[in-house]
Amino acid sequence: MRTVVEHRRAALALVAPLPSERVPLDAAEGRVLAGDVRADAALPRWDNSAMDGYAVRAEDVAGAPDGPVVLRVLADLPAGSDAEPDVVPGTAARIMTGAPLPPGADSIVPVEATDGGTDTVRIDVPPRRGAHVRRAGEDVGAGDLVLPAGTLLGAPQIAAAASVGAGDLLVHRAPRVAVLSTGSELVPPGQPLRRGQIPDSNSFGLAAAVRAAGGRALRVGAVPDDVDVLRRVLTDWDGAAPDDRPDLVLTSGGVSMGAFDVVKELLADHAGMEFVSVAMQPGKPQGLGRLPGGTPVVAVPGNPVSALVSFHVFVVPLLRRLRGLADPDPDAERETAVVADGWRTPPAREQYMPVTLTRGVHGAAGGAGLVARRAVPGGSGSHLVAGLARAHGLAVVAADVEEVRPADVLPVLRLGRG
Ligand SMILES: Nc1nc2c(c(=O)[nH]1)N[C@H]1C(S)=C(S)[C@@H](COP(=O)(O)OP(=O)(O)OC[C@H]3O[C@@H](n4cnc5c(N)ncnc54)[C@H](O)[C@@H]3O)O[C@H]1N2
Ligand code: MOO
Numbered sequence: 001m002r003t004v005v006e007h008r009r010a011a012l013a014l015v016a017p018l019p020s021e022r023v024p025l026d027a028a029e030g031r032v033l034a035g036d037v038r039a040d041a042a043l044p045r046w047d048n049s050a051m052d053g054y055a056v057r058a059e060d061v062a063g064a065p066d067g068p069v070v071l072r073v074l075a076d077l078p079a080g081s082d083a084e085p086d087v088v089p090g091t092a093a094r095i096m097t098g099a100p101l102p103p104g105a106d107s108i109v110p111v112e113a114t115d116g117g118t119d120t121v122r123i124d125v126p127p128r129r130g131a132h133v134r135r136a137g138e139d140v141g142a143g144d145l146v147l148p149a150g151t152l153l154g155a156p157q158i159a160a161a162a163s164v165g166a167g168d169l170l171v172h173r174a175p176r177v178a179v180l181s182t183g184s185e186l187v188p189p190g191q192p193l194r195r196g197q198i199p200d201s202n203s204f205g206l207a208a209a210v211r212a213a214g215g216r217a218l219r220v221g222a223v224p225d226d227v228d229v230l231r232r233v234l235t236d237w238d239g240a241a242p243d244d245r246p247d248l249v250l251t252s253g254g255v256s257m258g259a260f261d262v263v264k265e266l267l268a269d270h271a272g273m274e275f276v277s278v279a280m281q282p283g284k285p286q287g288l289g290r291l292p293g294g295t296p297v298v299a300v301p302g303n304p305v306s307a308l309v310s311f312h313v314f315v316v317p318l319l320r321r322l323r324g325l326a327d328p329d330p331d332a333e334r335e336t337a338v339v340a341d342g343w344r345t346p347p348a349r350e351q352y353m354p355v356t357l358t359r360g361v362h363g364a365a366g367g368a369g370l371v372a373r374r375a376v377p378g379g380s381g382s383h384l385v386a387g388l389a390r391a392h393g394l395a396v397v398a399a400d401v402e403e404v405r406p407a408d409v410l411p412v413l414r415l416g417r418g
Contacts, residue, residue, distance in 0.1 A: 001349075003279055020173070044136055049099055053110040057106060065125075073121050074087065079098035084103055113125040172323055179220065180223055181200045182223050206250055206300075223262075225260040250311075255286065255301050286301070355375055376390070395411075
């Protein structure tokens, strides 16, 4: 049997980072920078006020502890004002937060330490020199690197890009993933079912997982166990115009030993495809490779828990590489949790156990951390899809472990993260 690490490596070898495109900031969330973002100017751009108050010369008001000092108010400086009144000895400018510090002034007195006057102002408390002044360049200098290529763009990164004047960003294209289920028993959810039929849950679950992992899902729904129909669908995608062609075809079902396992039946003999057993539970039967036209394919097993576990273990890293992330292995894997209840595990297979994760106090030292409990007590069946909905993550049990005991510490992979 192939190990999980070997199969992940084979999945990653199918793809390379996607080409770049320019997108407006509004469309940049979840994308990955394809080029560095540098500051077009220093940030802050000029010395400015951190408080609503008065811009003064500190030496003018140094005597305030011995009694109030009165200054003439020269000007009103709201944020956005381009006025440059000279604050000469004996004067002050009323100033609002964010307005540039006027020439001559070196300190800000907050309005609360004054009488709030508009012609003259009485200063009751002297500021220290430089008080409440935000210095030009204290965040970044002109030309400094703000966001390196390979950065995942979330709210803070988009705000930083906007603040240094980037109106749009060079990012990797988002992966297009065609998602299809196979199985003649599958019916769109909500439609009446006759005996033997079930709703197709995988194409919806996997399409949602693709979007959560930063991709665009082209959900086709269920294809019956008919090789000719499946061949037609796959050939259409593989031969599509470059702008419509998926970067990955993700199929579920039809990869094990059944008489009607249509994905395996159609693709097993293709030169670029391989169908293997991976030493994991769930998710043992797996397929991957390329269609004749070069389109990468990952074929995950049909059991719904197996399909989603396989997605997190193999497809998320592959999507991360397509998106341009430097480290394709999801860092969520590095979280750990303490197990509340133990269970026996299958021999020689890495196990992915759906668990709830809560904050708790545990251990001799009473440290606070994550506590994992099986989402389906007593069960780890790959068909328990409603139980999976309670899980926050997958606890990963090494292949050579046969029993997990209470208080064991396990790595956990968060569900629903890209
Ligand atoms: N003789 C053997 N039988 C099986 C083996 C084996 O090694 N030898 N492996 C088992 C394991 S492990 C898994 S996992 C499954 C995987 O089978 P397939 O990928 O071929 O999947 P199907 O047979 O098509 O379906 C399995 C199961 O999942 C249900 N399913 C499939 N697609 C969907 C969908 N879109 N939505 C909801 N449910 C779906 C399907 O109805 C079946 O119940 O094989 C074992 N068998
Ligand atoms: O290993 Mo299969 O993927 O669960 O039940």
